[in-house]
Amino acid sequence: MTFVAKPRTHHPKLPVNEIGLTRRDYEGSVSTLCAGCGHDSVSAAIVQACAELSLPPHRFAKVSGIGCSSKTPSYFLNHSHGLNSVHGRMPSVITGANLANRDLYCIGVSGDGDSASIGLGQFAHIMRRRINMLYIVDNNGTYGLTKGQFSATNDKGSTSKKGVPNLYEPIDMVSMAMQIGASFVARSFSGDKRQLVPLIKAGLRHKGMAFIDVVSPCVAFNNHQGSTKSYEHVRAHTQNVVDADYIASHEEITADYPPGTTEDVAMPDGSTLRLYKTDDSYDPHDRVGALNYVQRRAEEGETVTGLLYVDPDAADCHEVMDTVLRPLNELEEDALCPGNETLAAINESFR
Amino acid sequence: MTISYNDFVIRFANVNGSGSASANGMFAKALFRMGIPVATRNIFPSNIQGLPTWFEVRVSDQGYLGRREGVDIMVAMNAETLVEDVASVRPGGYLLYDNSKPLAKTLRRDDISEIGMPISTMLLPEYTDPKQRSLFKNITYLGALAGLLNIEFDVITGMVSTQYKGKDALIEPNIRALEIGRKYAQEYLQAPLPIQVKRSNKVGDKIMVDGNMAAGLGSIYGGATVCAWYPITPSTSMAEAFEQHANRLRIDKDSGQKNFAIVQAEDELAAIGMVIGAGWNGARSFTATSGPGVSLMGEFLGLAYFAEIPAVLWDIQRAGPSTGMPTRTQQSDVLSAAYASHGDTKHPVLFPATPKECFDFAADALDLADRLQTPILVLSDLELGMNDNLSDPFVWDDARQYDRGKVLSAKDLDELEVFGRYLDVDGDGIGYRTYPGTHPDKGAFFTRGTSRDEFAAYTESPDAYQRNMERLILKWNTASELVPKAEINTQSNSVGVMFYGTTAIPMPEALDMLAPEGIALDTCRIRAFPFGKEVQSFIDEHDVIFVVEQNRDAQMRSLIINELDTAPSKLVRVTYYAGLSISAEFIAQHISEYYQANKLPRLTEVQQ
Numbered sequence: 034m035t036f037v038a039k040p041r042t043h044h045p046k047l048p049v050n051e052i053g054l055t056r057r058d059y060e061g062s063v064s065t066l067c068a069g070c071g072h073d074s075v076s077a078a079i080v081q082a083c084a085e086l087s088l089p090p091h092r093f094a095k096v097s098g099i100g101c102s103s104k105t106p107s108y109f110l111n112h113s114h115g116l117n118s119v120h121g122r123m124p125s126v127i128t129g130a131n132l133a134n135r136d137l138y139c140i141g142v143s144g145d146g147d148s149a150s151i152g153l154g155q156f157a158h159i160m161r162r163r164i165n166m167l168y169i170v171d172n173n174g175t176y177g178l179t180k181g182q183f184s185a186t187n188d189k190g191s192t193s194k195k196g197v198p199n200l201y202e203p204i205d206m207v208s209m210a211m212q213i214g215a216s217f218v219a220r221s222f223s224g225d226k227r228q229l230v231p232l233i234k235a236g237l238r239h240k241g242m243a244f245i246d247v248v249s250p251c252v253a254f255n256n257h258q259g260s261t262k263s264y265e266h267v268r269a270h271t272q273n274v275v276d277a278d279y280i281a282s283h284e285e286i287t288a289d290y291p292p293g294t295t296e297d298v299a300m301p302d303g304s305t306l307r308l309y310k311t312d313d314s315y316d317p318h319d320r321v322g323a324l325n326y327v328q329r330r331a332e333e334g335e336t337v338t339g340l341l342y343v344d345p346d347a348a349d350c351h352e353v354m355d356t357v358l359r360p361l362n363e364l365e366e367d368a369l370c371p372g373n374e375t376l377a378a379i380n381e382s383f384r
Numbered sequence: 385m386t387i388s389y390n391d392f393v394i395r396f397a398n399v400n401g402s403g404s405a406s407a408n409g410m411f412a413k414a415l416f417r418m419g420i421p422v423a424t425r426n427i428f429p430s431n432i433q434g435l436p437t438w439f440e441v442r443v444s445d446q447g448y449l450g451r452r453e454g455v456d457i458m459v460a461m462n463a464e465t466l467v468e469d470v471a472s473v474r475p476g477g478y479l480l481y482d483n484s485k486p487l488a489k490t491l492r493r494d495d496i497s498e499i500g501m502p503i504s505t506m507l508l509p510e511y512t513d514p515k516q517r518s519l520f521k522n523i524t525y526l527g528a529l530a531g532l533l534n535i536e537f538d539v540i541t542g543m544v545s546t547q548y549k550g551k552d553a554l555i556e557p558n559i560r561a562l563e564i565g566r567k568y569a570q571e572y573l574q575a576p577l578p579i580q581v582k583r584s585n586k587v588g589d590k591i592m593v594d595g596n597m598a599a600g601l602g603s604i605y606g607g608a609t610v611c612a613w614y615p616i617t618p619s620t621s622m623a624e625a626f627e628q629h630a631n632r633l634r635i636d637k638d639s640g641q642k643n644f645a646i647v648q649a650e651d652e653l654a655a656i657g658m659v660i661g662a663g664w665n666g667a668r669s670f671t672a673t674s675g676p677g678v679s680l681m682g683e684f685l686g687l688a689y690f691a692e693i694p695a696v697l698w699d700i701q702r703a704g705p706s707t708g709m710p711t712r713t714q715q716s717d718v719l720s721a722a723y724a725s726h727g728d729t730k731h732p733v734l735f736p737a738t739p740k741e742c743f744d745f746a747a748d749a750l751d752l753a754d755r756l757q758t759p760i761l762v763l764s765d766l767e768l769g770m771n772d773n774l775s776d777p778f779v780w781d782d783a784r785q786y787d788r789g790k791v792l793s794a795k796d797l798d799e800l801e802v803f804g805r806y807l808d809v810d811g812d813g814i815g816y817r818t819y820p821g822t823h824p825d826k827g828a829f830f831t832r833g834t835s836r837d838e839f840a841a842y843t844e845s846p847d848a849y850q851r852n853m854e855r856l857i858l859k860w861n862t863a864s865e866l867v868p869k870a871e872i873n874t875q876s877n878s879v880g881v882m883f884y885g886t887t888a889i890p891m892p893e894a895l896d897m898l899a900p901e902g903i904a905l906d907t908c909r910i911r912a913f914p915f916g917k918e919v920q921s922f923i924d925e926h927d928v929i930f931v932v933e934q935n936r937d938a939q940m941r942s943l944i945i946n947e948l949d950t951a952p953s954k955l956v957r958v959t960y961y962a963g964l965s966i967s968a969e970f971i972a973q974h975i976s977e978y979y980q981a982n983k984l985p986r987l988t989e990v991q992q
Contacts, residue, residue: 125657125661357642
C-alpha cells in the first residue's frame with residue numbers, strides 16, 4: 034500500500050451541493066486495492082452519500098480495523114481524521130471516539146475477517162451498546178491480504194479458487210446485528226449503487242447503531258465459479274425486500290422507484306426515511322419477523338438485501354448513559370474538577 | 385506486669401461472606417479515630433462465600449505500617465483454620481475464641497493465653513433470628529475487644545450510629561451486641577489485657593483510605609471523562625470508585641446529565657480500545673486492570689505507542705504468573721508493563737506508594753499522557769489498592785490547569801503554514817496533534833499503526849521509518865524529565881537501597897532495625913520509569929545497592945540494568961514474592977545477611 038494523493042483541481046462545472054462543495058471534496062486518496070474490488074464501490078458510495086447529504090466533510094471520525102476493507106477509510110473523506118486501528122477492534126476504538134465527541138459522524142469500516150472472526154466479540158457488543166454510528170462491513174467471504182483463506186461469512190459449500198469447499202457454517206452478520214440490538218440493519222451489494230447509496234444516507238442519518246453488511250466481491254480470490262460471493266452469484270441470488278431513501282426535512286418528497294408499497298418513517302430530526310417495499314408482507318419494523326424471513330430465504334440460497342430492520346426511536350448509547358449534550362472532549366476544568374473545598378469534605382469522610 | 389500501648393498485631397480469622405468485614409473495619413477505624421496509626425490488611429480468598437478470610441491490623445504508635453510477622457492477638461472465629469491460627473500466635477500472645485465448643489486439647493499451647501468466650505451461646509437468648517445472631521457475633525467480639533484493649537467505647541458506638549444513619553432500627557441491636565461483648569469481657573475476663581490502646585496524637589490530619597478509591601478520585605480531579613474497564617481483582621474497586629464519585633461530583637448543574645462516560649467493556653481489549661479511541665478524539669480517558677489485563681491489552685498498547693495516542697492504564701498488580709493468586713499482592717508486572725507489546729515498544733510507568741500518591745499520580749498521568757501523546761501505565765498493587773492505608777489528605781490546587789499537551793485549534797491551524805502530525809517542531813520529539821473535526825480543510829490526518837512519514841502518510845521508506853523510531857527515543861528522553869522524580873535520601877553512605885511502590889511501606893522500620901547493627905543505607909524510592917538523571921546519579925554514587933521488590937525475578941533490577949547499563953554485580957536483589965506484603969523483618973534480615981556474608985563495612989567499624 035502506498036499513499037497516492039489525488040490532484041486537487043477538478044472540472045469547473047462539477048455540481049456543488051448545499052454547502053457549496055463538490056463530490057471531489059468528499060473523496061480520499063487513490064485506492065491501492067485491486068482493480069474491480071467491490072470495496073472501492075463502497076467507498077465511492079460513501080463519497081456520494083455524504084456529498085448528497087451536504088454533510089461537512091471534516092466532521093467525521095473514520096475508524097477501521099485491519100485488512101483490505103480497513104484500508105478504505107483512506108479512500109474517502111480526506112478532510113476527516115481517520116484511525117486504522119488493530120485487527121478486529123474497530124468497534125471499541127470508535128466507541129471511545131464517539132464517547133469523546135457525540136457530535137461527529139462516526140463511520141466504521143470493517144471486513145468479514147475483521148468483524149466476523151477476530152472481532153466477533155467487539156462486533157456483538159457494539160451492536161448491544163447502540164453507539165451512534167454507521168458500521169459497514171465490506172463482506173467478501175475471504176481473507177484477501179493473506180491471499181484467499183476462507184472467512185467466517187463464507188457459505189458452507191462455497192469453494193475456494195482452487196475448488197476446495199468450505200466445510201463450516203457461515204456467520205450471518207445481519208441476523209446477529211438484528212438479534213443483538215442494532216436499530217438499523219441493512220444488507221446490500223457493492224455492485225448495486227442505486228440501492229447502496231440511499232442506505233448509506235439513511236444509515237448516516239439514523240440515530241443509533243446503523244449496520245450495513247455489503248456483499249463486496251473479491252476479484253482476486255473470491256470471484257470464481259463456485260463462490261457464493263462472486264459478482265455473478267450475488268446478482269443472480271439476491272432478493273431485495275425494502276429499498277430506502279432518505280429525504281431531508283426541507284426536501285420535496287419525490288419518488289423515482291417503481292410503484293409498490295411506500296412507507297414514510299419520521300426520523301427524530303424531522304427528516305423522512307422513505308421505504309419502498311417490493312414484498313407487501315415484509316415488515317421492517319418487526320425484528321423477529323425480519324430475522325425469520327432473512328434466515329428462511331438463506332435456507333433457500335437467497336441473499337436478502339435492502340433495509341431489513343429499523344427502529345427510528347431507539348435510544349443511542351449517549352442517551353442511555355445520560356451524558357451531557359456538549360462533547361466530553363470540550364469540557365474544561367470548571368465542568369470537570371470539583372475543586373479543593375469539595376476535596377476537603379471528601380478527606381473528612383475518610384477520617 | 386508491664387503494659388504495652390499501641391503496639392501490636394491483631395488478626396481476625398473469619399469465614400468470608402459472614403459479615404465480619406464491617407465489624408473488623410470498625411475496629412481499625414476506632415483506633416484510627418483515637419489517633420493511633422493503624423494499617424489494615426485483608427487476606428481474602430478468590431471466592432464469595434464460605435472460605436477462610438483474615439483481617440489483620442497492625443497497630444503502631446511509631447508509625448510502622450508494614451506487615452509484621454507473628455500475631456499478638458488472634459480472634460479465631462473460623463473453626464476450619466483454628467490449627468494454623470493458633471500456631472500463628474507469638475509466644476506471650478492471646479487467643480480469643482468462641483468456647484461454646486471447648487478447644488481441642490491438641491490445640492492448647494502453654495506459651496499463649498486463651499481467652500474463651502461463649503459467643504454463640506450468649507447470643508442465643510438475645511437474638512432469635514439465626515442470621516442476625518451470626519452477624520452480631522462479629523459485633524459482640526468487637527465489644528469484647530473494646531473491653532480487653534481499652535478502646536474508648538463511645539468512639540465505637542458513635543461509629544455504629546454514623547454507619548447506620550438512616551437505618552435507625554439497626555443502631556440499637558448493634559449497640560446492644562457491643563455492650564454484651566464488653567460486659568462479658570469486664571465481668572468474666574481479665575480485662576484489660578497488658579496489651580492495650582490509648583489515645584495518641586500520631587495520626588494528625590491523616591486520612592484512612594484505600595489506593596483504588598484515591599486513584600478513582602484523582603482521575604475525577606484530573607479531568608478524565610471516559611473510563612472503560614473490565615472487572616478484574618484487585619482493580620475493580622478503582623473503576624467503581626470513579627463511577628460512584630463521578631455520579632455525585634460530575635453532574636451538569638443545568639441538565640442533570642453526566643460530565644463523564646463509563647463503560648464496562650466486554651473484555652480488556654475492548655476497554656483499552658475505547659480508552660485509545662477516546663484519547664485520539666481528545667477526551668481524557670483511563671482503564672483499570674491487573675496483570676492479565678495488561679497481557680491482553682498488549683497489541684493495543686503498541687498501537688497507542690506507535691501512533692502516539694494518549695491513554696492511562698492502571699495496573700493494580702496481583703500475584704502471577706497466569707491467574708496466580710488473584711487475591712494476593714505482588715509487584716510482578718514491572719517488565720510486562722514497561723515493555724508491553726511487540727516490537728521496540730516501551731511505556732512510561734509510574735509507581736505510587738501511598739493513597740495520596742495514587743490520587744496525585746492519577747491526575748499527573750492524565751497530564752503526562754496528553755503531553756507525551758503516549759500510554760502512561762500506573763503500577764499500584766493489591767496491598768495499596770484494596771487495603772485501607774494511612775495517608776496524607778488529598779490536596780488540589782485550584783489554580784492548576786490541565787496540561788492538554790500540543791493540540792492545535794482551528795485558529796492555530798489557520799496561522800500555520802505547514803502542518804505535519806509527526807513533525808518534531810520543538811526538538812523534544814513530540815509533534816502537534818489535532819482533534820477530529822477541528823478545521824474544515826486543515827489539520828486532518830490519518831492515524832495508523834503502520835509506518836508513516838512526518839506528514840502521517842504511509843511509507844515503507846527505511847529512512848522515514850528510522851527517523852520516526854529515533855524521534856520516539858527523543859520523546860522518551862523528554863519523558864524521563866517529565867515523570868515524577870525519585871525520592872532520594874543520602875547521608876554519604878557507600879551502600880544504598882532502592883525500592884518502589886508498596887515496598888516503601890516497611891522500609892523505615894527495616895532501616896531502624898538495621899541501624900543498631902551499624903548498617904546505614906542511603907535510600908532511593910523510584911517513582912517512575914523512564915529513570916531520571918537522579919537515579920543514575922544515585923547508582924553512580926554508591927558501591928553496592930540493594931534493590932528490594934516483591935517479585936521473584938527482580939524485575940526492577942533487570943529494568944535498571946537494561947536501561948542504565950548498570951553492572952549487575954552492583955545491584956543486590958532482595959525479593960519477596962509469597963503473596964503477602966513484604967515485611968521489615970524480611971528486608972532487614974536479608975540485608976543483614978548480605979553484610980555478614982560479604983563482610984561489608986558497618987558504620988560502627990568505620991567510626992572506629
